[in-house]
Amino acid sequence: MRGPALGVLELASIARGVVVADAGLKRAPAVLLHSRAVSGGKHLVMFEGGVAEVEEAIAAGAGVAGDALIDRTWLPAADDQVWPMLGAPVAPPDWTAEPSAEAVAIVETQTVCAAIRAADAACKVAEVAVRDVRFAVDLAGKAYFTLTGTLDAIEAAAGAARDAADQRLAGLEVIAQPAADLRGRLFR
Secondary structure, three states, X not given: OOOOEEEEEEEOOHHHHHHHHHHHHHHOOOEEEEEEEEHHHEEEEEEEEOHHHHHHHHHHHHHHHHHHEEEEEEEOOOOOOHHHHOOOOEOOOOOOOOOOOOEEEXXXXXXXXXXXXXXXXXXXXXXXXXXXXXXXXXXXXOEEEEEEEOHHHHHHHXXXXXXXXXXXXXXXXXXXXXXXXXXXXXXX
């Protein structure tokens, strides 16, 4: 069992990112999942634990982040499909023959935090499966993930993802009945 709460801070400074992680850990007994540099000169700090603990850790980290804070996400009850995403990159198991995967959505965001928010919202609104996930590495700091499901579910999930990513959405595409050579392996 993970969480239930997840907090992520995305910073424009690697050095400040370490200071942010330290401040969060000193404020509350949250679990530090990651404190790592990623492409674009960004630093990600991820906490998990009880709702109050993660909220306190994120508040303390954001308080010392200053102008280096790019984005933040706090999910008091992160969807179960969000937790495996945090180990990005995630390559999906083969979904070529899954009949429920009649449509796919590709969600691209300008920040990792926005991708996490978008995936959480998408998974909570419709029965979809998170597939490919990439966070910032070799993407100039961007992030993306894919979803599969029925066309109705994908359309609902895409709408929720769009709303959750808000101004940080870089691209969102839906493909109904992906080509046979693309199914199961969108990125080669």
